[in-house]
Amino acid sequence: MTTNIAIRNGRVIDPANKLDTITDLFISAGKITAIGQAPDGFSADQEIDATNLIVSPGLIDLCAHLREPGYTRKGNIASETAAAAAGGITTLCMPPITQPIADNTAVIDLIEDLAKQAGNARVLPMGALTQGLKGEQLSPMYALSKAGCIGFTNVREPIRSALTLARCLEYAATHELLVIFQPQDAELAAGGTMHDDTTCTRLGLSGIPESAETIEVARCLLLIEQTGVKAHFGQLSCERSVKMVIDARARGLQVTADIAIQNLLLTDENVSGFDPNFHLIPPLRSQLDRAGLRQALLTDGFQAICSDHQPHELAAKQAPFAATEPGMTGLETLLSLSLMLVQQELITLPQMIEKLTSGPAQVLGLDLGTLTPGSLADICIFDPEQSWSLTEENHRSAGSNTPFINYPLTGQVRFTLLEGQLVFQHH
Amino acid sequence: MFAQQDPNLIQLNSAGQLKHFLTTEGLSRELLTEILDTADSFVDMSAQQVKKVPLLRGKTVVNLFFEASTRTASTFELAAKRLSADVLNLNIKTSSTSKGETLKDTLMTMEAMHSDMFVVRHSDSGAAHYIASQVTPHVAVINAGDGRHAHPTQAMLDMLTIRQHKGDFEPLKVAIVGDILHSRVARSQIHALRTLGAAEIRVIAPTTLLPRHIESLGVKVYTDMNQGLKDVDVVMMLRLQKERMQSALLPSESEFYRLYGLTEEKLKLTHPDSIVMHPGPINRGVEIETSVADGPKSLILKQVTNGIAVRMAVMSMSMSGQMTEHQAQQGGV
Numbered sequence: 001m002t003t004n005i006a007i008r009n010g011r012v013i014d015p016a017n018k019l020d021t022i023t024d025l026f027i028s029a030g031k032i033t034a035i036g037q038a039p040d041g042f043s044a045d046q047e048i049d050a051t052n053l054i055v056s057p058g059l060i061d062l063c064a065h066l067r068e069p070g071y072t073r074k075g076n077i078a079s080e081t082a083a084a085a086a087g088g089i090t091t092l093c094m095p096p097i098t099q100p101i102a103d104n105t106a107v108i109d110l111i112e113d114l115a116k117q118a119g120n121a122r123v124l125p126m127g128a129l130t131q132g133l134k135g136e137q138l139s140p141m142y143a144l145s146k147a148g149c150i151g152f153t154n155v156r157e158p159i160r161s162a163l164t165l166a167r168c169l170e171y172a173a174t175h176e177l178l179v180i181f182q183p184q185d186a187e188l189a190a191g192g193t194m195h196d197d198t199t200c201t202r203l204g205l206s207g208i209p210e211s212a213e214t215i216e217v218a219r220c221l222l223l224i225e226q227t228g229v230k231a232h233f234g235q236l237s238c239e240r241s242v243k244m245v246i247d248a249r250a251r252g253l254q255v256t257a258d259i260a261i262q263n264l265l266l267t268d269e270n271v272s273g274f275d276p277n278f279h280l281i282p283p284l285r286s287q288l289d290r291a292g293l294r295q296a297l298l299t300d301g302f303q304a305i306c307s308d309h310q311p312h313e314l315a316a317k318q319a320p321f322a323a324t325e326p327g328m329t330g331l332e333t334l335l336s337l338s339l340m341l342v343q344q345e346l347i348t349l350p351q352m353i354e355k356l357t358s359g360p361a362q363v364l365g366l367d368l369g370t371l372t373p374g375s376l377a378d379i380c381i382f383d384p385e386q387s388w389s390l391t392e393e394n395h396r397s398a399g400s401n402t403p404f405i406n407y408p409l410t411g412q413v414r415f416t417l418l419e420g421q422l423v424f425q426h427h
Numbered sequence: 428m429f430a431q432q433d434p435n436l437i438q439l440n441s442a443g444q445l446k447h448f449l450t451t452e453g454l455s456r457e458l459l460t461e462i463l464d465t466a467d468s469f470v471d472m473s474a475q476q477v478k479k480v481p482l483l484r485g486k487t488v489v490n491l492f493f494e495a496s497t498r499t500a501s502t503f504e505l506a507a508k509r510l511s512a513d514v515l516n517l518n519i520k521t522s523s524t525s526k527g528e529t530l531k532d533t534l535m536t537m538e539a540m541h542s543d544m545f546v547v548r549h550s551d552s553g554a555a556h557y558i559a560s561q562v563t564p565h566v567a568v569i570n571a572g573d574g575r576h577a578h579p580t581q582a583m584l585d586m587l588t589i590r591q592h593k594g595d596f597e598p599l600k601v602a603i604v605g606d607i608l609h610s611r612v613a614r615s616q617i618h619a620l621r622t623l624g625a626a627e628i629r630v631i632a633p634t635t636l637l638p639r640h641i642e643s644l645g646v647k648v649y650t651d652m653n654q655g656l657k658d659v660d661v662v663m664m665l666r667l668q669k670e671r672m673q674s675a676l677l678p679s680e681s682e683f684y685r686l687y688g689l690t691e692e693k694l695k696l697t698h699p700d701s702i703v704m705h706p707g708p709i710n711r712g713v714e715i716e717t718s719v720a721d722g723p724k725s726l727i728l729k730q731v732t733n734g735i736a737v738r739m740a741v742m743s744m745s746m747s748g749q750m751t752e753h754q755a756q757q758g759g760v
Contacts, residue, residue, distance in 0.1 A: 198643035202452070204552040204575030204614055207639065265428060273432025274553035318531045318561075320551035322574065403429065 003045060004028050005420060006038065010050025010381060014057060015354035016361075016370035025055055027377040030420035034373055046422075050381055053414055056353045057369045058090025058378030060360040062258045063182075063234050064309035064331060066092075066123065067398075069110060070099020075311040075398035077111065081120035083331040083397035085424035088380030088413040089307075090121055091360075091368055092331075095155050095182075096128040103128035103139040105147040112148055120423050122378070124150035124364070126180060129168050135159035138168055142175050150364055151178035151232065156281070158186035166223050173229040178365070180232045183216035183241065184208075184282070193322045195237075195268035195283040203271065205322055208283050210238045217241045221248045221255070230254040232363050235308050237263050237282035239292025242301045256363045257301065260308035261337045262328065264294055270403070276317040276324035277403040280308075294346055297355070304360035305352075307334040311399025329399040332390055335382060336409035342384075343410065349384065377420040386412035437559050441755060444748035447559045447568040448741040450577040452618040459586070459622055465740035466587050466733065473509070473736060482743045483512035486543040490516045491533070491558075492571070493549040498707060499571050499581070502731070503546045506738035512544070530554070534561055542566060544746060552576035552611075565753050567745040569738075575611050581706050582615030584737040586623060588730050589661055592702050596623040600698075602655055603646075604631040604687060605665030605714055608638050608676075612706050613665060617644050631655035632687065635676040652687050656696040664689055664705040664714050680713050690716045694724065702726050 005027040012035060013020045019035070026034045026042055033039045064084065067075040084092055094111065096102035102111070108125050115123035127149035131137045135158050144152070152172055159165040172179045189212035194200050196207025217233065221244060224231045236242050236257055245257045262280060267287050271278045278284060285293075296302055310327025317324045330337075338352050347355075361369030368378060389406050416424035435454065438447040445458065472480065488507040492500050500516065507514045519533060528536075530549075537545065544567045547555045552574030559568040572578040586596075593599060601620055607613045607630050620628050621644075630641055631649045642648055649655030656662065667683065677683050689703065703715075703724045711717045720727060 196639050198640045201638040201640055202614070202644065204573075204577065204611055206575075209639070269431045270429050273434075273436075274556045275432075315529060315531075319529065320549065320554035320557045320573070322551045322553065323530075 003420070004043060005046045005048065005417070006044035007048045007050050007055055007379070007381065010053050010055035012055045012371065013350050013353050014371040015350050016057070016358035017372055019371065020350050025371065027417070027420045030377055032371055032373050032375055032377050035371065048381065048415055053381050053383050054349070056380050056382070057357040057371055058380050058416065058418065059088050059335065059356045060304070060364070060369050061089050061092040061309070061331065061334060062304050062306040062360050062363065063260070064092040064094060064307055065097065065311070065327070066094050067311060068098065068114060069107065073313045074316070077114040077123065078118040078120070079396065079398045080309070080311060080331065081115060081118045081123065083329070083395070084121040085416045085418070086396050086413060087332040088335050088382055088416050089331055090378035090380070090416065090418045091124060092121055093124045093126055093150055093364070095126050095153060096133065097155055101128050101133050102126070103131050103133070103144070105143055108144060108147040108149060121418060124148070126150060127152045129154040129179065130159060130164070133157040135161070135164065138171055141172055141177055145175065145177055151180045153180040153182060153234070156182050156184045156186070162219065162223065166227060169223050169227040169229040173227050176230070178230050178232060180234055181216070181220050182234045183213050183220060185212045185216045188212035188215065192283070193279060193326070194271050195285045197268055197286050199268045199272055203274065210240060210285070213238050213282065214240045214244070217244050221245070221253070224248070224253055224255060225251070233257040235260045235263070235282055235306065236293070237285050237289065239289045239296070242293060242296040246296065246301045256303045258304035258306045258360070258363070259293055259297065259302045261305050261330065261334055262308070264290065264297065264305070265337060265340060271321070274321045275403060276319070276321050277328060277401055279321055279324050279326045280328060281326040297347065302355065303363050305334070305338055305355045306360070307331050309397070311397045312401045313399070317401050328402040329395070329397045330402065331397060332395060333402065333404050333409065335380070335413060336411045337404065339384060339411040377417055379415070379417040380413060381415040382411055382413045384411050386410065388412045437556060440748045440752040442751055444751055445741065445744045446748035446752055448579055448745055449555045449559060449568065449570045450618070451579045451582050451615045451622070452577070454622065456622050456624070459583070459619060462583055462737065462740050462744065463587050463590055465744060466583070466736040469736035469739040470733065473732070478509050479511055480509065481511045483507065483510035483746060486512045486746060487541065488512045488514050488544045488546060488742070489537050489542045490514065490546045491519060491537065491548070492517065493519045493554070494572070496548055496572070498731070499548065502734040503571060503738050506735050506742060509735070510739055510743055530557070531561060534558060538563060538566065544569065544742065546571050548572045550574055565749050567749050569741060569745060572611055575609050575614070577615045578611040579615045580734070580738050580741055581612050582619045583741070584730055584734040585616055585663065585704055586619050587733045587737055588704060588726050589702070592726065593660060596620065596625045599625045599661060600627040600629070600659045601625050601661040601663065602629045602631055602659040603663045603665065604652065604655070604689065606636045606667050606671060607632045607641060607665070608636045609668065609671070610665050614644070616663060617646055621645050629655050629659065633677070636671070652693060653696060656693055658698050660698050660701055662689060662694070662697060662701060662703045664703070666706060666708065667710060667714050684713055688712070688714060688716065689719050691718055694719055704730055707731070
């Protein structure tokens, strides 16, 4: 087994340490041992030439559905973590929508076993906030956290009773557990398949108004304030939602937020041709929303950009738009799509890397997403100039349901290391 | 990044002719006029003793109705038969999908029978687009109503009826009244009326039955029927589904009728030469007063007659467009 690796002559960008320089990086026994000068007595078992490449911490994705257990027709932990490795992602958080639902330690143990067997990426399961995600009875959050759950969420399943939600948050706060919201009022969103605006009206699809998200964000924030729980809002799609989160943070609440990369790049107008690959929940919003979300990214409204990876089998997207299942794959394109924000001069390359590494690590309260000597050697080495395309042939995810299939992309991952082990190498 | 998709990319051939008929949106004034002119010639033909022409002889038309419809299915069947096609009527809702077959499976099965045209009605918006994107080349798809999206042949038979009675579209003020939110007919009517140059298109409904930003389609919005009907030349009523009452969109049928039902009294607000239309089937005493539905301004039965002619027109034009495309491709090989 390779234990000593030298990564030579790369542009090392580590936003957590405000580092951006061309230098060498040294790894021993799964950890970063030095940057610049090799440690005394270091002898490389393997050398990686990173000339003209970026060396960054491995990416951390706050939301990726891996579909196992229960939905393996769509993907499994081995296939999806392989896709993550190919995308430079070394850590990913997995929502509890599994079958059975991740509301008991047996499921968490199974997920962790399968992830270890695959060995491609670190999988951090989210536990269900309520049993069966039914919104009625608290899940055994403490036991689940001890089993490895990184946080707790009811995803988009409703908790109709504000009292029940308040108790969930109180209980999580008692044990200092992170609660993750994917805010959506079930009734206001019911039957909706896209943003409720002019394109929706023209196409005659059922709309999801902004209020389906903003009302739930407001309700959650009031209860976060009441309970003092540490909370995170995942995949916000409306400008007003993130403004509310920013205001709450200014009032001293422990709240963070992330956004799916597609909501920073696309709008509801993309649905105009009924392409089911644009059927996403949360939906692609208006141009005004997108502008507001991009502005919030600049002003640290969002701590992280995620993929919201949702692979599907072919049949799930072979139907009229509204009858298809929502979601797109994103692990393999997260980096390249994020680089578009840099190409569009919205953010700098180090800022982009921060939103994909140290930002999400801070949300999770984990000592990851950095190249600080002593930390785990999770590393992504990529060529920011290399053109490529995700195709039906080369994708590793079990799903190819993305509008970016065959789309010209820039920025290709060359090597991914997980705790010092090479888990992906581009040939 | 991705450009907004032109709805005509899929329904026109390389020569700009119709090869599917999925929506009135984006079609040129010339093409809509061609449909109306062609339909006019079929109206005359239907009045003759021999009502058949051989334009679709040897072709197989499959009526794929995933949603119940007696009137539309009958007129499509009759239209296909008058064009001399062989017609297969399938009420899919009660057969294959209930056995777990997907829409794509159904489509592939029908294609294996060497069908030439699918007439599709489906409860999902975009279903006809999806089917048109999946069929093998040379198979024409006619949208007979998809979700809330489009019902283009209904809109064109309405346009034909208006043209027969009013001639020019440009001076016309047209009001569309009722459940705009759920209406595929209204959307198709609005696109067609705009393209044909109607002076003013109004929609009249309570806010609960209006889609958000409906004005973006180029209409004026009225929630007061008395204001909305003032001086209009054409009143197009829409059907109100009874379940709208249960879904809290309306308080009651009687309140809807009081505020938005077309009565003799309200009709007096319109232009003296106004005409009244309804896609049917009508709910008397809910959308329209019986004396108005059966009155001198009503063209409701005329619309049904015109429906056959319009469907003959778009079926023959689409098949012709498919054949032109096929010949062009053959020539190009």
